[in-house]
Amino acid sequence: MATADQMLQSMIANLAEKSGKTLPEWVKIARGSGKAKHGEIVKFLKETHELGHGYANLIAQEALKADGAAEPSGDALIDAQYAGKKAALRPLCDALIAAAKALGSDVEVAPKKTSVSLRRKKQFALIEAATATRIDLGLQLKGVAVAGRLEKYKSTMCSHLVRLETPAQLDAELKRWLRQAYEAAG
Numbered sequence: 001m002a003t004a005d006q007m008l009q010s011m012i013a014n015l016a017e018k019s020g021k022t023l024p025e026w027v028k029i030a031r032g033s034g035k036a037k038h039g040e041i042v043k044f045l046k047e048t049h050e051l052g053h054g055y056a057n058l059i060a061q062e063a064l065k066a067d068g069a070a071e072p073s074g075d076a077l078i079d080a081q082y083a084g085k086k087a088a089l090r091p092l093c094d095a096l097i098a099a100a101k102a103l104g105s106d107v108e109v110a111p112k113k114t115s116v117s118l119r120r121k122k123q124f125a126l127i128e129a130a131t132a133t134r135i136d137l138g139l140q141l142k143g144v145a146v147a148g149r150l151e152k153y154k155s156t157m158c159s160h161l162v163r164l165e166t167p168a169q170l171d172a173e174l175k176r177w178l179r180q181a182y183e184a185a186g
Contacts, residue, residue: 008058015055023062026055030063038064077111085132092135095167096127099175103182124185125178126158137162137174139181150177 016022021029029049035041038060045056082090093116100118101107110117118125126138138158139150146152151161162174 011054011058015058019049019051019055023059026059027063030059075111077113078116081111081114081116081129086129089129089133089135092164092167092170093127093129095170096125096135096137096164099170099178100125100182103179106186107182118182120182120185122185123157124181130163133165135164137164139177140184141177141181142184144177144180149173 012023015026019026026045030041030045033041033044033048035044041060041063042053042056045051045059046053051059078090078093082093097109097116097118101109104120106120108117108119110119114128116127117123118127122140124140128136128138130136138153139160139162140158141150141160144150144160146160149162151163153159153161160177162169162177164170164174
């Protein structure tokens with residue numbers, strides 16, 4: 001199975017082969033379009049240059065990066081999520097990540113801009129700093145009834161939601177749900 005980096009490199013090579021232009025050439029076109037937002041650039045590339053959504057999305061992402069700037073990743077993304085008013089929630093986030101990592105060596109912690117995905121072969125949990133005082137923990141618990149602390153999750157990324165405000169709420173019951181989600185993702 002190809003890694004994410006290998007798939008990206010393949011997509012970049014295919015872009016040049018299929019369109020006759022390299023990624024840097026497309027980035028120059030996108031930047032010269034006068035479009036400033038991701039969606040606007042994607043629409044421009046799809047409508048004006050008849051590119052597929054995947055290629056247009058890739059070009060838009062690259063065009064919006066500052067020259068020479070690296071995308072934030074890992075701890076920097078988590079640091080940004082738990083800065084300012086949400087700083088007090090960082091110990092809870094760290095405790096959730098530690099509990100997930102304790103489930104097995106195959107747990108992947110994948111920070112995004114606004115959340116932290118916990119994966120095995122597929123995502124089994126999602127940590128989101130919902131407010132300045134609460135973390136929402138999404139869990140993938142197919143076949144488990146919504147009751148008590150387990151609420152219905154707001155989208156299809158996870159099936160259940162647990163609202164957490166203190167590390168003390170990371171109790172045996174929550175760890176059991178986390179393990180159940182982890183085991184189902186293997």
